[in-house]
Amino acid sequence: MRVAALWFPDWPVQAARIDDEDLPATLAVARQHRIHVCSDAARRTGVRRGMRVRQAQAVCPDLVVLDEDPDRDGRMFESIAAGLDDVAASVEVLRPGLVVVEAGAAGRFHGSESRAVEMLIDAAARRGVDAQVGVADEIATALIAARVGGGQVVPAGGSRTFLAGQPVELLAAETSLHCDHALVQSLGDLGVRTLGELAALPATAVTTRFGAGGERCHRIARAAADRRVAPELPAADLSVAVTPEDPIDRVDAAAFAARQLAAILHERLRAAGLVCLRLRVLAELSDGTRLERVWRTREALTESATADRVRWQLDGWLTAGGAGALAALILEPLETGPPDIVGALWGGHRDTTRVRRVVGRVQSTLGVDRVLVPRLVGGRGVAERIAFVPYGEEGGVEKQGTWPGRIPGPLPAHLRHPATQVRLLSRTARDVTVTAEALLSDVPYAVGWGNRRYRVAAWAGPWPVDTGWWGPEAQKVARLQVVGQAENERHPRAWLLLWLGGGVGCWRIEAGYR
Amino acid sequence: MDDLAGLSRAERVDLLRSRMAALGGGVPQPTVGGPDVIAVPSDLARVLPGGGLVRRVVTQVSDCPALIVELIAQVTATGGHVGVVGWPELSLAGVVENGRLESIIVVPDPGADPLGIVGVLVEGLDLVVARWAVPLELSPVRARPLLGRLRGGQAALVLVGAGVPSPHVRVDATVTTFRGIGRGAGRIRGVDIAVRVEAKGRPPASTTVTVGQRAELRVV
Numbered sequence: 001m002r003v004a005a006l007w008f009p010d011w012p013v014q015a016a017r018i019d020d021e022d023l024p025a026t027l028a029v030a031r032q033h034r035i036h037v038c039s040d041a042a043r044r045t046g047v048r049r050g051m052r053v054r055q056a057q058a059v060c061p062d063l064v065v066l067d068e069d070p071d072r073d074g075r076m077f078e079s080i081a082a083g084l085d086d087v088a089a090s091v092e093v094l095r096p097g098l099v100v101v102e103a104g105a106a107g108r109f110h111g112s113e114s115r116a117v118e119m120l121i122d123a124a125a126r127r128g129v130d131a132q133v134g135v136a137d138e139i140a141t142a143l144i145a146a147r148v149g150g151g152q153v154v155p156a157g158g159s160r161t162f163l164a165g166q167p168v169e170l171l172a173a174e175t176s177l178h179c180d181h182a183l184v185q186s187l188g189d190l191g192v193r194t195l196g197e198l199a200a201l202p203a204t205a206v207t208t209r210f211g212a213g214g215e216r217c218h219r220i221a222r223a224a225a226d227r228r229v230a231p232e233l234p235a236a237d238l239s240v241a242v243t244p245e246d247p248i249d250r251v252d253a254a255a256f257a258a259r260q261l262a263a264i265l266h267e268r269l270r271a272a273g274l275v276c277l278r279l280r281v282l283a284e285l286s287d288g289t290r291l292e293r294v295w296r297t298r299e300a301l302t303e304s305a306t307a308d309r310v311r312w313q314l315d316g317w318l319t320a321g322g323a324g325a326l327a328a329l330i331l332e333p334l335e336t337g338p339p340d341i342v343g344a345l346w347g348g349h350r351d352t353t354r355v356r357r358v359v360g361r362v363q364s365t366l367g368v369d370r371v372l373v374p375r376l377v378g379g380r381g382v383a384e385r386i387a388f389v390p391y392g393e394e395g396g397v398e399k400q401g402t403w404p405g406r407i408p409g410p411l412p413a414h415l416r417h418p419a420t421q422v423r424l425l426s427r428t429a430r431d432v433t434v435t436a437e438a439l440l441s442d443v444p445y446a447v448g449w450g451n452r453r454y455r456v457a458a459w460a461g462p463w464p465v466d467t468g469w470w471g472p473e474a475q476k477v478a479r480l481q482v483v484g485q486a487e488n489e490r491h492p493r494a495w496l497l498l499w500l501g502g503g504v505g506c507w508r509i510e511a512g513y514r
Numbered sequence: 515m516d517d518l519a520g521l522s523r524a525e526r527v528d529l530l531r532s533r534m535a536a537l538g539g540g541v542p543q544p545t546v547g548g549p550d551v552i553a554v555p556s557d558l559a560r561v562l563p564g565g566g567l568v569r570r571v572v573t574q575v576s577d578c579p580a581l582i583v584e585l586i587a588q589v590t591a592t593g594g595h596v597g598v599v600g601w602p603e604l605s606l607a608g609v610v611e612n613g614r615l616e617s618i619i620v621v622p623d624p625g626a627d628p629l630g631i632v633g634v635l636v637e638g639l640d641l642v643v644a645r646w647a648v649p650l651e652l653s654p655v656r657a658r659p660l661l662g663r664l665r666g667g668q669a670a671l672v673l674v675g676a677g678v679p680s681p682h683v684r685v686d687a688t689v690t691t692f693r694g695i696g697r698g699a700g701r702i703r704g705v706d707i708a709v710r711v712e713a714k715g716r717p718p719a720s721t722t723v724t725v726g727q728r729a730e731l732r733v734v
Contacts, residue, residue, distance in 0.1 A: 354668075355595045358638030359619055362631055372620045374606045385607040391619060410705050410726035411608040413579035443698075458692070460701045481702050483692050491690045494702060511605060513705055514579050514689055 003229060004103040004117055004135045005142035006124055011097025013039045014129055015076035016066050026060055031068040073097065083123045092229045094176040100139050102229040140177055140220040144170050159223035164196025171217055180213045195221040238272065239332035240265045247286045247325030251318065254326055255311040262306035265331050278335040281310055284328040291317050294334065295392055306331065308360065312368045359391050380406040380465050381479065382496060382511045383415050405463060407479060412496050412511035419449040422497065422507045434478045434499045438464035447484050454484025457492055462499060476501040479510065552641060552670050554588050561711045561719040563683060567641065567670040571682035574673050578687035579604055581707050582643055584725055587613030594640030599632055600624050601645040633660050637667040646675040654679050686710040693727060703727040
């Protein structure tokens with residue numbers, strides 16, 4: 001595979017100058033009061049990247065400093081990238097100011113590689129725009145070749161020879177190589193000056209010392225086979241929007257508009273042969289506020305189902321105290337897929353239409369937020385393991401993990417015990433507490449609250465948990481399983497007690513084994 | 515396909531099904547125990563009429579969350595959908611191990627008309643558990659619309675803390691034994707629930723449902 005990299009040095013400065021041709025030659029773009037990029041003329045007067053803006057202005061009094069504007073960089077680059085599309089089919093923009101092109105295919109099409117590269121440079125040529133080209137077998141090598149000495153063509157199979165003489169600092173100079181600056185600096189401190197010296201080190205030793213970042217640097221240095229050029233594929237924009245002439249101020253009118261919108265959306269999806277699996281409903285108010293919610297659906301939403309969801313969303317917002325008129329309504333399918341016919345053919349697909357229908361009816365009676373689905377979020381206690389999300393709504397990212405030290409099953413099933421505080425007593429009627437070493441201060445003899453008294457028949461623990469101390473949800477607790485026997489009852493009872501440390505120092509019932 | 519000619523119809527179906535299974539499709543076996551009963555833990559199935567929770571009728575269960583969680587886990591594991599109405603204190607963490615959380619629908623606060631909500635849910639789910647914190651005895655007039663909707667759907671209805679006139683099954687459950695825990699040693703590894711079932715037209719029966727580790731037989 002041959003890759004050509006086209007690099008536009010100091011692109012933010014070049015973009016600013018394309019945008020406004022009257023800007024002087026000594027120009028710099030600043031990010032957070034430091035020079036982010038400066039023009040060549042400014043560099044000659046002594047301005048450097050990373051300098052403070054004031055310092056740069058002292059060095060070069062004529063310097064014009066602009067604020068960073070990634071939007072402008074991207075916008076100006078768009079026209080250049082579009083021009084490259086005419087020459088080569090496979091063009092990938094790594095960042096504004098840097099593209100990689102699959103040169104092999106373009107070379108075969110245009111006759112030879114050098115001819116294709118020449119055409120690329122011609123296509124990128126604008127008045128006042130500099131570009132350098134580098135050609136090599138891998139993307140990373142091509143990026144380095146474009147930066148070295150005004151651009152170079154590395155012959156096929158010659159990547160390692162070319163890289164051997166290049167300084168290590170080049171890895172940190174290009175952000176698209178994703179090499180950590182500190183890592184590259186410590187390589188230099190260790191006496192590794194060139195990429196050839198880095199490639200000569202054993203790969204395992206580099207990975208052991210520097211981790212994944214080190215492995216990546218080593219792969220670049222030894223010109224290991226990399227990914228291929230991945231051009232951006234055109235994706236159809238299926239979202240539909242309506243902007244009524246008069247802002248909608250009634251929920252039923254909004255639902256009616258949503259019904260029409262849903263019909264258009266489904267016509268579009270049908271034409272594309274897709275069904276919508278996740279839908280975002282976005283309502284924009286006349287004061288600029290945006291209400292949005294993502295709905296997950298397992299089947300194609302019908303018009304009325306879509307209208308219902310819009311109505312529920314707006315209802316929920318109104319009952320929460322919202323006010324204002326609706327200026328625009330947008331339905332955006334976030335995830336689409338081909339209809340799931342195969343599953344139905346083999347009978348592996350359970351029919352959940354009835355479930356959805358009844359849940360929809362309950363939701364329309366009670367409100368969306370009161371029909372919930374449990375989610376496992378993980379945790380060491382019992383209550384904290386389960387979170388609830390409204391039915392049909394996309395939940396947040398699930399916390400995964402093994403949770404070492406969690407309470408093992410069988411789990412207690414009864415939460416929210418009414419007793420706010422319970423007392424655990426020793427034989428001498430002293431309160432049993434949990435010490436700093438996470439041990440019980442005494443042998444528990446009885447447990448009680450209100451007018452309830454139980455003799456402790458067995459206990460296990462305490463199992464301490466000290467977590468969340470880095471954030472606002474600090475949790476320093478200990479859990480204890482206690483089996484108690486009342487005087488006048490036949491069967492024992494068991495609870496999971498929770499010791500609240502951190503100055504409070506009391507027992508509470510987290511859950512009961514009932 | 516010509517080798518099918520000499521076989522009986524049942525053998526032919528079996529052969530073709532095994533070929534479909536070999537293709538990767540597989541014929542789904544009915545996952546719930548027949549059309550009228552939902553499968554439950556095997557300990558309990560021995561004493562329940564029909565070997566499970568009967569669909570389209572009311573089963574009255576005493577306030578024993580441990581047993582209810584076991585029932586929910588079993589029903590969701592076989593692909594059923596479960597609704598839990600009016601029971602925010604029920605911890606569903608125990609379902610994770612044996613069942614599927616995503617087939618549970620929870621309505622913690624059913625509002626002013628819990629019976630209406632239950633009546634809607636029984637039309638589409640497989641099991642609905644409804645609980646009243648304050649014991650409630652439904653008069654025949656109040657129960658009739660709910661029972662009518664129940665007969666029209668597919669669900670088994672489990673009422674906790676509420677009674678209907680002459681329920682189909684009445685289940686009394688109490689946690690009796692905690693196993694594996696000592697004085698400052700071990701942990702709770704198994705819980706025994708004593709269950710007594712009274713069904714229409716059957717003598718009362720009792721059994722023990724074990725959650726977690728079972729009692730071990732030891733040579734004395």
